[in-house]
Amino acid sequence: MASTLAFTPQHEWTAHVGKDEVLTFAGGERHEISNPSKALLRCAGSAHDAGVIEVHEGLSLTHVQSQEDGEAALSKAMGKQDEEGRHVGPWQEGNLLQAAIDAAGIDGASA
Amino acid sequence: MSIAASDLVFYASANMPNDDVSTSGGAIDTLRRLDFTKMAANDTVRVVSSAAGDTTQTVTITGRKADGSIASETLSLNGTTVVTSVNTYERLLKAELSATCVGTVTVARTTGPTTIRVIPIGERGFMAIFRQLASDPSVQKDYYCKGFWKNTHGSLALTSSVVKQNADPAARITHALDAANDATTSVANRVTSPGFTFDDTDKNVPNSQNLNSGSAIGTWLHLLLPAGDGAWSTTYTTELDGQTT
Numbered sequence: 001m002a003s004t005l006a007f008t009p010q011h012e013w014t015a016h017v018g019k020d021e022v023l024t025f026a027g028g029e030r031h032e033i034s035n036p037s038k039a040l041l042r043c044a045g046s047a048h049d050a051g052v053i054e055v056h057e058g059l060s061l062t063h064v065q066s067q068e069d070g071e072a073a074l075s076k077a078m079g080k081q082d083e084e085g086r087h088v089g090p091w092q093e094g095n096l097l098q099a100a101i102d103a104a105g106i107d108g109a110s111a
Numbered sequence: 112m113s114i115a116a117s118d119l120v121f122y123a124s125a126n127m128p129n130d131d132v133s134t135s136g137g138a139i140d141t142l143r144r145l146d147f148t149k150m151a152a153n154d155t156v157r158v159v160s161s162a163a164g165d166t167t168q169t170v171t172i173t174g175r176k177a178d179g180s181i182a183s184e185t186l187s188l189n190g191t192t193v194v195t196s197v198n199t200y201e202r203l204l205k206a207e208l209s210a211t212c213v214g215t216v217t218v219a220r221t222t223g224p225t226t227i228r229v230i231p232i233g234e235r236g237f238m239a240i241f242r243q244l245a246s247d248p249s250v251q252k253d254y255y256c257k258g259f260w261k262n263t264h265g266s267l268a269l270t271s272s273v274v275k276q277n278a279d280p281a282a283r284i285t286h287a288l289d290a291a292n293d294a295t296t297s298v299a300n301r302v303t304s305p306g307f308t309f310d311d312t313d314k315n316v317p318n319s320q321n322l323n324s325g326s327a328i329g330t331w332l333h334l335l336l337p338a339g340d341g342a343w344s345t346t347y348t349t350e351l352d353g354q355t356t
Contacts (some may be wrong), residue, residue, distance in 0.1 A: 014184035014197055022184075022197050043169060043185040050171035050207040051129070052183040063167060065210035070142045070235055073211040077233025081265030084112030085324070093161075094215035094231025095263075098144075099117035101226055 002058030005036040007044055009053040015043035030056070114355035118264040121145055121349060124257040124329065128301050129204075129242040136257040136297035136305065139327050142211075142235040145258045147347045148227055149202060153177045154220040156196040156203065156227070162214025163190040169209040170216070170236075174200035181243065188212070195221060202344060203227060205238040240332060240347075244301075246340035254301050254334040257289075260351040261327035268323045272316040272353035274330055281345040283336065285309040289329030291317050296329060309333040322353065 011027035017039040025031050033040065041060045048055040049064045065073070079089020086092070123145050125137035158170050165188045173183040176198055186194045191214075206218050208230065216230040218237075228237050240256045262269050276286055287307035289296050298305050309331070316328050330349060 009183070011181040011183065014182070016184065016186045016194070016197075024197075027181075039187075042187075046169040046207075046209040047171050047183065047185045049209065050173075050183075050185075050205070052171060052173055063169070063209055065235075067140075067142065070211055070233075074141055074233035077211070077231070078263070082112075085264050085266035086112055086115075086118070087263065087265060090215075090232045091234070092231075094229045094234070095120070096117050097215065097229045098231065099115075101228065103116065 002041060002060065003035060005033040005041060005044055005058035006056040007031055007048070007053045008056070009047075011052070013047060013053050015040055015047070017043060114262065114264045114267050114269055114353070118262060119269070119351050120261050120263055122259045122261055122327065123238060124259060126297060127238055127240065127256060131302050132300050134297050134299060135255060135301040135303075136329070136331070138295040139259040139261065139293070141261070144234065144237045145240050146203075146228055146237045147239070149344060149346055150200065150220060150227065151225070152220075152222070153199050153201050154222050155199050157193045157219050157221050157224055158186060158188065158216060159193045160188055160190055160212050160214035160216050162212065165212045165214050165216070166190050167210070168212055171207045171209075172196060172203060172218070173205040174198070174203040177201050188216070203239075204242045205236065206230070207236040211235060241334050244334075246336035246338065248339050250338050252302070252336045253304065254336075255298060255304055255331055256301055257296070257329050257331045258349070259327040259329055260322070260349070262322045262324060264324050266324050267355055268321045269351070269353035269355060270321055272320050272322045272351060274314045274316065274328065275350040275352060276311055277348035277350040279311070279347050281343050283334055283343065283345075284347050285311055285333045285335070286314065286349065287331045287333070288314045288316065289331070292322060292326045292328050294329050304333070305331055307331060320353075322351075
């Protein structure tokens with residue numbers, strides 16, 4: 001495990017590092033944490049991958065899925081097609097839910 | 112079975128910058144969708160999966176707080192137990208999972224809870240198309256970003272297909288399509304035009320208006336902010352129309 005975690009958030013960043021435990025860091029300045037917890041390293045890796053912080057030292061991305069692995073997971077989740085050509089995998093459940101939200105215009109217009 | 116509205120999905124492109132120097136556009140990103148949803152009121156945001164086993168993923172959400180400042184937070188999913196943001200957001204700009212989930216992930220306002228969006232199994236998140244930009248006091252600003260309308264139906268082509276602007280209440284956005292389906296056109300940054308003709312007219316999909324099964328058409332949006340333009344919190348609705356057997 002990294003002994004130092006150094007990073008700069010683009011803007012204010014909050015890491016949920018435990019139940020009811022959060023750490024908030026100001027944006028635009030470098031932060032150095034000695035002996036960071038596993039939970040903070042994990043949050044920092046996720047936030048780095050999402051583009052909201054830049055980790056300079058101690059980056060851990062072992063839990064972050066690559067684009068290629070994600071696309072493979074999506075293909076599996078979309079599943080095969082029925083005889084009518086509709087995807088029948090578990091992806092469809094969320095896709096239909098989102099389509100219903102879009103159609104209803106819940107909380108505003110959508111794509 | 113004919114093509115249904117749910118078979119037509121608006122996805123992000125591979126490069127969706129939130130600055131004026133990074134590449135904009137490129138190939139389709141089928142792991143992330145574009146979102147134009149406004150939150151009806153300021154609220155904290157809750158995230159929950161439909162699968163108890165989704166405990167190893169994180170979700171990083173970014174939004175504007177009530178005072179207009181941008182903030183992000185990274186939460187760990189806790190399966191079917193709700194996790195809630197500490198920040199109160201006026202609008203969400205992006206939500207990104209660290210990995211795909213076994214369950215469908217719902218992102219909602221705490222009040223209600225009113226669902227903002229769901230992230231289908233196998234996808235990684237959603238984002239607003241134009242993020243972290245502003246007008247200039249003295250010159251007009253032009254921004255260009257791209258999404259993709261994809262026909263996810265497994266066998267049928269969407270024929271006579273046309274991309275329309277369904278709603279643009281602020282009258283700030285015009286659109287244009289890539290010259291070919293599944294094109295990977297990009298620009299050096301979001302303030303550089305891809306060179307297409309942007310306007311409000313309906314746009315015929317290339318390939319004789321056939322959007323084949325599994326194909327996608329790159330849909331560029333041009334946001335024009337006049338000099339000294341005021342702040343906007345608005346929506347935009349793009350629409351893909353067509354015929355199906």
